[in-house]
Amino acid sequence: MGASSSTESNLMASLQRNLSKIVVAPSFAASLFFVYGFIIWTAWMAFSKSRMMPVYDWAGLRQYERLWQMERWHVAIENLLIFGGLFIVICLFLGCLLAVLLDQRIRAEGVLRTIFLYPMALSFIVTGTTWKWILNPGLGLEKMMHDLGWASFKFDWLVNSDFAIYTVVIAAVWQASGFIMAMFLAALRGVDQDIIRAAYMDGASLPRIYFGIIIPSIRPVFLSAIVVLAHLAVKSFDLVIALTGGGPGYSSDLPATFMYTMAFQRNQLGISAASAMMMLATVMAIIVPYLYSELRGGKKNG
Amino acid sequence: MASLTLDKVRKTFGSVEVLKEINLAIEDGEFLVLVGPSGCGKSTLLNLIAGLETSSDGEIRIGDRVINNVHPKDRNIAMVFQSYALYPNMTVRKNITFGLEIRGVSASERDKAVDDVARLLQIENLLDRKPSQLSGGQRQRVAMGRALVRNPDIFLFDEPLSNLDAKLRVDMRTEIKKLHHRLGSTIVYVTHDQIEAMTLASRIAVMKGGILQQFDTPQHIYEKPNNMFVAGFIGSPSMNFIEAKLVDDNGKIAVTFDNNGQKVVLPLLENSPESYKSWVGKDVVFGIRPEGLTHKRTGSDKPGSQYVNFDAKVEVIEPTGADTMTVINLGGKEIVARVRPDRATNPGEMMTFSADMNQISLFDPTTELRI
Structure with missing residues (x-):
């Protein structure tokens, strides 16, 4: 009984401590993926042979030249x-x-x-x-x-x-x-x-x-x-x-x-x-x- | 250099009258201090002289020239602001010469003028710095330099020392006084600090609620205040006021008040004003400065003084080093006496005090005016 209530209070305490991080985490993850992830993806696309659909063949600086x-x-x-x-x-x-x-x-x-x-x-x-x-x-x-x-x-x-x-x-x-x-x-x-x-x-x-x-x-x-x-x-x-x-x-x-x-x-x-x-x-x-x-x-x- | 006259000057903002018929006149080379609590109209009065605001009525003259409708730049006055108001984007040198430049003074004359002023104020090494790189005291000097370099008829100071720390304030005060002696210029100086007013002024104008309360030399204002406001405002610690009564004490006029059940009777001087006679039998306010109320003394301690003694219980003592301020209770009011430290006693003990009847003031309790 005493042990379980102490785990519970430990959990609460750590929740309290990390609450701000937990709240921010989803938007942090989302912006990491949708903003910076897609920046990297776009940078990659610019080096690919993509035309209508994205393809991942390396084309060097060909797209920039065009x-x-x-x-x-x-x-x-x-x-x-x-x-x-x-x-x-x-x-x-x-x-x-x-x-x-x-x-x-x-x-x-x-x-x-x-x-x-x-x-x-x-x-x-x-x-x-x-x-x-x-x-x-x-x-x-x-x-x-x-x-x-x-x-x-x-x-x-x-x-x-x-x-x-x-x-x-x-x-x-x-x-x-x-x-x-x-x-x-x-x-x-x-x-x-x-x-x-x-x-x-x-x-x-x-x-x-x-x-x-x-x-x-x-x-x-x-x-x-x-x-x-x-x-x-x-x-x-x-x-x-x-x-x-x-x-x-x-x-x-x-x-x-x-x-x-x-x-x-x-x-x-x-x-x-x-x-x-x-x-x-x-x-x-x-x-x-x-x-x-x-x-x-x-x-x-x- | 010039004299300054304010003749029945009034200023209203809408229906609010902030200055009521101010009459002031100072001679060439005088140091006028406008002093009063905040909201008394002293800064407004300064702005009227500067031309930053226009008066609603009355006349302002510099020398013989009426300047009511003259643009500030043509009044030949310079102002030092409380916040220094230095131009933040210019070096000290540019700050000082800006006004000259606008007036079309040639570059060589400007350089000479800056050098003279910088030497006078000891800011030669700061000339190429920006205001943000200066300390408060240095900014103050630059602000004064900017005023000095124009060589105006009248200098205006708007609470110039109130942004400085206590020590620097005293130093700059002395410096301003020295500068005034050296240049012999006419100065109008606004402050709410009565010590600044006393130390600097050749004449003080005490203001309250837009009304000029008293206009006189510092010593006269200190010794013979016109009313209870002036008496309480000038001097620190301020004057004690005791509710008292004038009586006929065996043919001599005396002031009497209650000292915790006992009656204290202090006979007035032989050469007291005649006007006191009509007040016999009536209530008055008895005003005495802390230094007029001391440990037991006799007439031989200080020639010309006339001491009357009475006993009172000491409530609190506040040693300041040079003197010990002793608080006693007279007629339900706290009264401060200035006592020599070696003659001070402990709180709770009885002590004999001497009142110097040379240093008293009597006021009408209803009008608060001096009798």
Whole structure:
């Protein structure tokens, strides 16, 4: 009797001790398998002769060579550079500007903040669909202008293969700049008000106070914002699918839509895997140095 | 350098009146300290002078120039902030020259000005560091340097020492005083610390609830406080207040109060103000500072003093080294007396105390004003 109750209490005690580990274990195992397991599997696929179905014959760097010979991949990469560059720069600029304007202790700040931040709560599919309607020449902005009597108004970027990628930029900026604004606003609120007053008494104008003192002193937020925006840009997929579908033709393809097309429509699993690995390498190139500096910074503080 | 005049200055936020008709005037080279508990309006007053806020009414003048509607940068004043407010992205040198740069001072003049100020404040070796690499005391010096380099008419200090530790605070206090002597500049200094006010000021303005309570030299405020608030706020430990009565004691006016069933009668000085006469037979508040209440002394111990003795039971003693603060109970109130350590007794024992009638104040119990 006494022995059994002591085993029971031992069991309870060890359960208590390990409860957190037990609770975390399933999701840990799942992410180990589904995220890292499939990363390894994809890396393997990229070295295989897979086409429609996965096969495990070794092909060396053959898939990567084929990938880089494809005109469509070059278009996707070029689009990523255009889209990523513009998206990051415009979001930073708009976010920063909105944050500075909201920081002026204006009335109804809470309402405005919510309005600007709200697009972030939508899924990219919704954003893409909405902007597709707005930018559709026969349906949205152009038609409205024509109906209002401005017959010569022309805004056909959505169906123009030279400009389709810029419509993706417009929609993505609309969605993300509010979030960047919130990041900057939080940082601005952390700045000591006395600094602004001191600069004011020193005779600095408001733009000079912001660009000369405040914004340089919140530089770490820029780094965080760039990392957030950059990984959004690299992995953006749903927005393009909903907005342009990669078209016209493949003129607004991004690496993610390229990969999807190759895997599920063109029966080129190997090329698709190779392009996925290229994207992974790109994201790692951004994230790893950032994490490294963050973690090292944490150690220094601790 | 310039004089500063505040003429009937008022400030309201909505329907709340935070400053009620403040009249102050200081001469060129004076050190004015605004002191009071938090929320008394002293920082608002400083902001009005700085131009960070605009007054609702009244006139602010530097010299003969009315500055109510002058932009802060054109008022030729410099301010040292409580949080130092150094520009975190700039080196110390850039911090100090930022204001000069904006005013279009040439690079060579700026360098010379920085070197002069750095030498004065002994921060020459810090000029190329960022504020984050400085200690609190060093930041304080840089903040002062930034104000000094502009060579303003008036310096404003907003609780500049309250973020420093106790030891450093005393050192910096002395340093500010030395600096004032050396530069002869006009300074307005805000603090809630009455010791800072006493040690630094050439004149103190005591404020409470947006009202200027008293504006005078430190010694005068200490010896002849206008009302019970000023009396209690300035001086540490603060003044003792005893509920008492003025009586006619064989032709002499005396103050009398209850000492645990016994009546203590302390005759006032011969040269007491005439106004006391009308208070005979009425209740008053008898105020006496701890150093006016000592172990038994005679007139010859300190010329000009007039001592009256009474006995009381010691409740608590608090030795501070130089003096022993002895707490006694008079009329249900704790009263602190400052006693020489070798004359102090143990708690519970009876002891004879002397009240120096030269150092007393009498207040009206209803208006709390000095009689």
